[in-house]
Amino acid sequence: MNTEETNKAEMKKIVRLVNTDLDGTKPVIRAIMGIKGISFTMSKAIIYALGIDPNKKLGEFSERELEKLEDAIKNPKKYGIPSYLLNRRRDPETGEDYHLTGEDVHIRMKMDIKKMIELRTYRGWRHKLGQPVRGQKTRSHFRTRGRTVGVKKPKVSKRK
Numbered sequence: 371m372n373t374e375e376t377n378k379a380e381m382k383k384i385v386r387l388v389n390t391d392l393d394g395t396k397p398v399i400r401a402i403m404g405i406k407g408i409s410f411t412m413s414k415a416i417i418y419a420l421g422i423d424p425n426k427k428l429g430e431f432s433e434r435e436l437e438k439l440e441d442a443i444k445n446p447k448k449y450g451i452p453s454y455l456l457n458r459r460r461d462p463e464t465g466e467d468y469h470l471t472g473e474d475v476h477i478r479m480k481m482d483i484k485k486m487i488e489l490r491t492y493r494g495w496r497h498k499l500g501q502p503v504r505g506q507k508t509r510s511h512f513r514t515r516g517r518t519v520g521v522k523k524p525k526v527s528k529r530k
Contacts, residue, residue, distance in 0.1 A: 381429035387440050388472050394429025398439075401428040405443065407471040412455050416442050419449040443471055 382394040392401045403413050417424050420442055442449045446456065446469050453459060453467040470478055486494035496503040502512050
């Protein structure tokens with residue numbers, strides 16, 4: 371067996387990082403985008419902060435490299451990634467910048483919406499009513515319960 375065949379034998383098809391199953395056959399820069407909370411820009415920043423070849427397959431990584439990659443995903447500030455790439459800047463409760471991944475993104479979003487509803491903010495009311503929150507028009511979109519706005523066809527009556 372040559373080295374290429376042994377690498378294929380050692381390559382894992384599925385790699386588990388941050389409680390997410392990732393495709394080991396993809397390049398690492400694309401594979402870690404499967405983790406919720408990691409965008410292409412964040413993925414690129416993590417790869418270059420660690421000095422990893424972006425085209426290396428995720429399944430070819432050793433256990434030590436995977437642990438280092440997971441630590442960089444969980445604690446990006448520790449590896450010199452700028453705060454403007456983090457997805458939770460100036461947290462309302464603590465005032466700190468940090469990065470959420472996995473199910474934490476979904477949980478924190480639900481908590482934020484719940485807090486807006488409790489505080490009775492405008493955005494909270496819009497969430498509660500199921501209306502658009504960010505200023506979109508509602509005349510032609512966001513119709514609920516089948517109601518329409520506009521011209522109605524007149525009913526044709528049967529003549530005897």
